[in-house]
Amino acid sequence: MSELPQSGRHPDADQLSAFIEHALPEHEYQLALAHLADCPECRTIVSLSLPSVDESPVLQASAARRSLFSGWKFSGWNLAWPAAAAATFAALAVSFVVHIHNTATARGSSGTAAQMAESHAPAPPAATERSPIAPTANGAQSKDAHPLQGRNGLSQLRPVPSKPSAGTGAAKPQSPLAQTADQLQQNPSRASNTFMAGQPASEATAPPAIVGGISQTVEVRNDATPPAVLSPIAQHPLPSHLPALSMVSYAQRILAIDTRNTLFFSDDAGNHWKTIPSPWEGRAVKVELASSTIPSVLSPAAATNKLRPASSFGAVGGLLRSSARATSSTLTGTVKDPAGAVIPGASVVVSNSTTMGGGPVKTDSAGRYVVNDLSPGSYQVEVQAPGFEKRQIAVTLTASQQNLADFTLSVGQLAQTVSVEAPASASSPVARKKTAEPPPASEPLTRFEITTDTGERWTSTDGQTWMHR
Amino acid sequence: MDTASSQPGDLVLPKPIAQESTANPQPTPRFSGLPLSLIQELWLAAEAETCGLTAEEFGMTLASVGAKLNYGLPPGTLPDPAQEAAFLRSLRLSELALAHSCALGREVAWQRFLGLYRAPLVQAATAITGSATLGHDLADSLYAELYGLRELDGQRRSPLASYSGRGSFLGWLRTTLAQRHVDHHRRTHREAPLDNVDALAPIPTPEPISAELTRLADAVAHTLHDLAPEDRFLLACYFLDRQTLLQISQTIRVHEATVSRRLKRLVADLRKHLLRNLQSGGLSKRAAEEALGTDPRDIEINLRSLLQISQTASFSDRTAPETAPAPTAASDPL
Numbered sequence: 001m002s003e004l005p006q007s008g009r010h011p012d013a014d015q016l017s018a019f020i021e022h023a024l025p026e027h028e029y030q031l032a033l034a035h036l037a038d039c040p041e042c043r044t045i046v047s048l049s050l051p052s053v054d055e056s057p058v059l060q061a062s063a064a065r066r067s068l069f070s071g072w073k074f075s076g077w078n079l080a081w082p083a084a085a086a087a088t089f090a091a092l093a094v095s096f097v098v099h100i101h102n103t104a105t106a107r108g109s110s111g112t113a114a115q116m117a118e119s120h121a122p123a124p125p126a127a128t129e130r131s132p133i134a135p136t137a138n139g140a141q142s143k144d145a146h147p148l149q150g151r152n153g154l155s156q157l158r159p160v161p162s163k164p165s166a167g168t169g170a171a172k173p174q175s176p177l178a179q180t181a182d183q184l185q186q187n188p189s190r191a192s193n194t195f196m197a198g199q200p201a202s203e204a205t206a207p208p209a210i211v212g213g214i215s216q217t218v219e220v221r222n223d224a225t226p227p228a229v230l231s232p233i234a235q236h237p238l239p240s241h242l243p244a245l246s247m248v249s250y251a252q253r254i255l256a257i258d259t260r261n262t263l264f265f266s267d268d269a270g271n272h273w274k275t276i277p278s279p280w281e282g283r284a285v286k287v288e289l290a291s292s293t294i295p296s297v298l299s300p301a302a303a304t305n306k307l308r309p310a311s312s313f314g315a316v317g318g319l320l321r322s323s324a325r326a327t328s329s330t331l332t333g334t335v336k337d338p339a340g341a342v343i344p345g346a347s348v349v350v351s352n353s354t355t356m357g358g359g360p361v362k363t364d365s366a367g368r369y370v371v372n373d374l375s376p377g378s379y380q381v382e383v384q385a386p387g388f389e390k391r392q393i394a395v396t397l398t399a400s401q402q403n404l405a406d407f408t409l410s411v412g413q414l415a416q417t418v419s420v421e422a423p424a425s426a427s428s429p430v431a432r433k434k435t436a437e438p439p440p441a442s443e444p445l446t447r448f449e450i451t452t453d454t455g456e457r458w459t460s461t462d463g464q465t466w467m468h469r
Numbered sequence: 470m471d472t473a474s475s476q477p478g479d480l481v482l483p484k485p486i487a488q489e490s491t492a493n494p495q496p497t498p499r500f501s502g503l504p505l506s507l508i509q510e511l512w513l514a515a516e517a518e519t520c521g522l523t524a525e526e527f528g529m530t531l532a533s534v535g536a537k538l539n540y541g542l543p544p545g546t547l548p549d550p551a552q553e554a555a556f557l558r559s560l561r562l563s564e565l566a567l568a569h570s571c572a573l574g575r576e577v578a579w580q581r582f583l584g585l586y587r588a589p590l591v592q593a594a595t596a597i598t599g600s601a602t603l604g605h606d607l608a609d610s611l612y613a614e615l616y617g618l619r620e621l622d623g624q625r626r627s628p629l630a631s632y633s634g635r636g637s638f639l640g641w642l643r644t645t646l647a648q649r650h651v652d653h654h655r656r657t658h659r660e661a662p663l664d665n666v667d668a669l670a671p672i673p674t675p676e677p678i679s680a681e682l683t684r685l686a687d688a689v690a691h692t693l694h695d696l697a698p699e700d701r702f703l704l705a706c707y708f709l710d711r712q713t714l715l716q717i718s719q720t721i722r723v724h725e726a727t728v729s730r731r732l733k734r735l736v737a738d739l740r741k742h743l744l745r746n747l748q749s750g751g752l753s754k755r756a757a758e759e760a761l762g763t764d765p766r767d768i769e770i771n772l773r774s775l776l777q778i779s780q781t782a783s784f785s786d787r788t789a790p791e792t793a794p795a796p797t798a799a800s801d802p803l
Contacts, residue, residue, distance in 0.1 A: 012631055013628070013631065013641055013644040013645040013648055014631050014632055014633045014635065014636070014641060014644075016644045016648075017636040017637070017640040017641040017643070017644040018633070018635040018636040018640075020636070020640060020644070020720065021635075021636040021637060021640050022722050023635040023636045024635065025541045025542070025543075027543045030698065033698050033699055033702055034698035034702075036702055037698045037699070037701035037702035037705055038701070038705075040705070040709065040710065041651060043702075043705065043706060043710055044647075044651055044710070045644060045647045045648050045651055046644075046647075046720055047706075047710070047712060047716055047720070048597050048646075048647035048650065048651070049597075049640070049643045049644040049646075049647045050716065050719050050720065051593075051640070051643065
């Protein structure tokens with residue numbers, strides 16, 4: 001070992017270390033650089049003297065920290081505080097977001113509620129849902145402003161009932177309701193059933209939770225637990241200007257009971273109402289849809305499609321709709337005149353005895369029409385065009401088939417009914433002409449049903465004439 | 470500098486005398502050529518007292534360092550007092566005091582040294598040697614040397630006295646470790662067993678070299694000789710020592726992308742200079758370009774001998790297997 005480090009013409013350790021740290025004056029730095037360019041040994045020493053990554057650049061600080069955290073290494077120590085800071089920041093951010101979310105939910109803002117409700121479909125079945133609301137006798141809002149919170153994880157999906165006005169106790173319509181009304185008017189074939197019960201006139205009503213555009217019925221007991229009544233039709237202003245206690249819709253017809261147990265009926269989707277005199281004793285507390293007669297020719301799927309009380313569209317509504325869409329059929333055909341010329345602009349309405357939906361569609365310039373998304377089952381196809389006799393036929397559609405039904409309209413002739421049956425194996429339906437055959441039984445398969453507070457049940461097919469059941 | 474016989478408190482620095490009048494200014498009291506006030510200031514700033522170093526000893530150390538380095542000025546330049554003060558204030562005073570107090574054998578300084586530098590020193594030695602065992606051995610041997618077990622003329626000599634305080638003390642320790650490691654490798658490398666020495670092979674007769682190759686070799690040597698020291702340093706680090714761009718960038722304190730660009734530009738300039746030298750030697754441009762396309766294995770050029778004055782192989786080359794030849798033009802992509 002040499003007496004002094006690299007004695008002679010080699011720079012010593014002091015010079016080399018100062019060179020590495022750029023602590024040399026310029027003239028000495030250039031000398032050292034010139035020597036290093038020519039001296040492999042000194043280059044090697046410089047290369048070996050470079051601080052490694054795992055060495056602490058700040059000696060004093062590291063020694064002081066090791067006294068506190070003697071088990072920590074520098075690398076881990078260097079990462080500890082950034083990691084802790086990042087974790088703390090993330091926790092704060094999450095808690096802040098949750099807080100904002102809860103606050104927004106608690107406000108019950110209509111837009112937020114509607115978005116939440118729309119984005120969280122489907123909801124649990126209404127029949128099993130018993131959501132309390134906090135009613136008070138004088139109509140004041142309960143201290144528990146958000147009683148639905150913490151239940152079934154759906155609390156955040158539900159809007160908080162708006163504070164009722166002191167005079168009438170009527171809840172203001174909420175935006176989700178308006179949205180549902182629009183949907184209802186645009187698609188009147190959708191039926192809904194809503195039940196609101198056990199709530200005095202002065203009590204606050206909860207805005208409904210809209211799930212996929214289908215209303216959800218929540219049965220509410222007249223007990224201490226406040227009812228969370230979710231009605232898509234509650235935005236229809238009843239003539240009494242009271243909130244609806246129970247409401248049900250079928251196609252364009254709406255039957256509603258207000259909080260004073262007055263029954264109202266509308267056959268134009270809530271635009272006009274008329275008061276129905278009650279033949280029963282006591283008070284009507286519940287109105288609902290009931291179906292007891294389903295044609296045997298219909299498949300269960302068709303029956304499901306025909307009868308759509310809202311209560312059946314709770315949790316499984318979306319599944320049913322998607323299932324129906326997967327098995328839907330298409331009806332197409334051509335409308336001609338007796339001479340064989342096509343009739344453009346003819347109106348084609350496809351309906352069955354319950355839904356009365358599917359159209360009307362207009363034939364195109366080639367006289368063709370297409371009606372999509374029809375569930376398998378029996379339908380009445382009605383074709384009419386200006387100057388021609390109306391024509392009506394019955395068709396039975398099979399699943400996932402394109403069914404063909406051509407029409408030849410005549411002028412001045414009596415109505416004819418053509419029955420088109422499309423077996424499942426057939427690619428095109430076989431039409432059998434039946435002259436002057438009456439249409440299939442048009443007995444209403446769906447009827448309204450009223451339940452009174454005395455337990456009586458009354459039924460009606462048109463919503464206006466009631467029979468004791 | 471030999472201050473081992475000095476003891477704390479041997480010399481009491483006289484307090485600065487206040488100037489009584491501006492008409493007859495008193496000369497500033499000085500010690501070892503430095504103003505006492507400056508020494509006092511630096512001594513306090515260095516907290517040298519905690520290392521067991523008196524102001525006198527610290528003043529002598531400062532004076533020794535300043536005189537050795539000419540206060541940071543080029544040789545032949547006479548520093549003024551302001552330059553002296555500025556240079557001394559730029560030093561790492563606390564580390565300088567600790568190192569020199571350790572060189573004087575002060576126990577309190579050694580305790581502090583061990584507390585602060587023991588672990589980093591072993592860590593650096595392990596990083597240099599690549600082995601924990603060798604690293605501990607290297608660190609222990611350096612401890613013995615630093616403590617001054619070596620005596621010269623009956624006095625203890627410690628390499629710590631050579632620390633000037635310009636760089637960090639840890640950097641100085643790391644560099645000293647690297648020096649000792651190189652020295653150790655060089656010493657053990659020479660102890661090759663005789664069994665492995667083969668009989669001398671007959672010296673091959675050199676084949677006659679064509680005039681064109683001779684001309685090309687001369688042009689390469691001339692071109693490399695004209696390079697600036699920093700360019701030669703870059704070429705040597707990259708092509709001879711096989712250092713990475715990151716290592717070079719850490720050495721010269723520039724970004725590795727800058728190193729890469731400079732190397733690329735340097736190689737391109739070398740080619741231009743080679744062409745120019747060949748053309749100045751009588752070759753046409755086409756012939757010069759053809760000469761550059763000569764197979765490098767046909768040229769007897771030792772770039773190492775051209776790039777560096779020292780003819781000893783680099784440490785990295787000496788750690789390589791014996792069969793690995795020194796890089797020549799054939800292996801260096803210049």
